[in-house]
Amino acid sequence: MTVMAEHTSQMSVGEFETTASAAPETVTLEFIDGRIEVKPVTDGDHNTIVSWLAKRCMQARPDLDLYAAQGLRVDAYRQSRARPDAVLAPEAHFAGYGEWAEPDGALMVVEVTPYDSDTNRRDRHERPAAYGQAGIPLYLLIDRDSGTVTVHSSPDRRVGGYRDARVTKFGETLVLPDPIGIGLDTEILKSHVR
Template structure:
């Protein structure tokens, strides 16, 4: 996070929330409640995307062009094969046990009008899939590969699809039980990938090779 963004964020922090800037990262000096996080997020600058994962404040990188192109590729697949569903971009989701986490998904697959009337953070009940596309930031490994599979499984989101730009793979997590996905499969870009129930579509991922960087 640039120091300018941190300074803008610190100015709108709720009373009692003390932020610090260490090695380019923003952290809280004290334990952060989900209520204080939501207030901070509501007032954050437009250039700052915040998440609340494992009880900690996280900053999600802004998407670059390849990130956006990958999402649009997946959106076209879903529109073609799942016309009665919406793949919502940048959807805030209540994740983790007891809905205490706040994750900003790159894509969230759910029935049409599932998000009608919601505010910033939606309940995961009735959803089919969460999607993350890795970004070029230092926290990707912990956030997308370790913390979010747990948070989404604890929220009983049936499928978690990770499109990993670091190693050009898709990782499909499914069958959440007791806070863990029981089935995990990894596929190279270019493979034919089956997304299991309740998504039930086949992805031809050859196009993803165009976005390798």
């Protein structure tokens, strides 16, 4: 018989939300898997990529909005709080929500990798696990380190993560599957990496 170690959280969700609301604007805090994390400050290329994606999504699907840095309650078992770089949802979906919204209705979350030592753990492992468990249909990872875009689909709410992942190199056309159903020419992303 296998005995699983009990997960110990650094603080309660309420304590985290109080701490996050008091943090200065120069710091973005998240609470994933019971740990408080500081999300790296974005750079100009990072912001340009999010802006590029917003334009492409709005042109193809004017019924949707791309929300920058909308806080989400994810990973129900561990009561995590994440602030993706962007969340694609129906127009005005998050109107009336506070700082942390339920993930229901979010069609896709987007992360653009920063240049830091925690990218592998955070963006390639913890985030897809939390977003998949929350039932968000798509997780788009724009990975500036590897020069790829990965679309995670078919969320697994029971164990977390996604059943499918499709990797596309910068410069190729990427098709975002349903429920988005749009194509993206990723050539421009080559200009926004170090």
